[in-house]
Amino acid sequence: MLDCLAETGFVVLRPYASMIEPREWENLTYLDWKSGGDTNFAVLASGDGQDDPRGFWEHGKPDKDGVWTANAEGAPGLSQWVRDVNARFGRVRVIKLQPSTSLASVTEQYLHLDDNNRLNPDGEGRVVRAWLNLTDDPNSYMVLREDRDDPSTEYQIRLPAFSQFVVDTERLWHAVYHAGTAPRYALITSFESGPDLQSWIDANAVVA
Structure with a gap:
């Protein structure tokens, strides 16, 4: 595990400085796949290069060595x-999340843990997930909890345009409360913990 994730299980980075045109995520092919709310997913990298949102274990492999799909060509x-990021990656997806009905619906129904490290060989880096929020959703935030049913363990990460953060989502219960009126889009990527990911985190660290 990376040292920067040891205490809280997440790290918030500087916003991404480059511009990505909205057409890149708006024109992708989305699948009706539910996770943490009313969601659809566009698969950019999967276990076998097919438009398949399932876990990599369905292909007998850990969530690493993702294969780009046809969707990636348009993005x-x-x-x-x-x-x-220059680190070993697995699944890469864009999530399209419809507005939340209430904060209670998120914390009571949608908080979940991810299954990131199934089939991960002993001795290899733990899989964590990185987010690049694509739309400008300053009133929305990701809810993180060490204990699903204990609000005192909660952290919140705000979601303005191109915000970046890394979460150990197999450790922290998580879901997004989306307070906007239009869909929220974000890029979610599984990365292997190790020196390469740490170097990218260090290069994008928030300057105090």
Whole structure:
């Protein structure tokens, strides 16, 4: 596990400085796949390069060594963001999240843990997830909890345009409260913890 995730299980980084045009995520092919609310997903990298949102274990492999799908060809900026991290990656998806009905619906129904490390070989880096929020959703936030039913363990990450953060989502219960009136879009990528991911985190650290 990365040292920067040891205490809280997440790290918030500087916003992404480059521009990615909205057409990159608006024109993707989305699947009706539910996770943490009323969601659809566009698959940019999967276990076998097919438009398949299922876990990599369905293909007998850990959530690593993702294979780009046809969707990725229409999203060069999003794909480049993943490549620029320069770490071993697995699933890469864009989530389209409809507005939340209430904060209670999120904390009572949608908080969940991810299954990131199934089939991960002993001795290899733990899989965590990185987010690049694509739309400007300053009144929305990701809810993180160490204990699903204990609000005192809660952290919140605000979601303005191109915010970046990394979460150990197999440790922290999580879901997004989306307070907007239009869909929220974000890029979610599984990365292997290790020196490469740490270098990218260090390069994008918030300057005090």
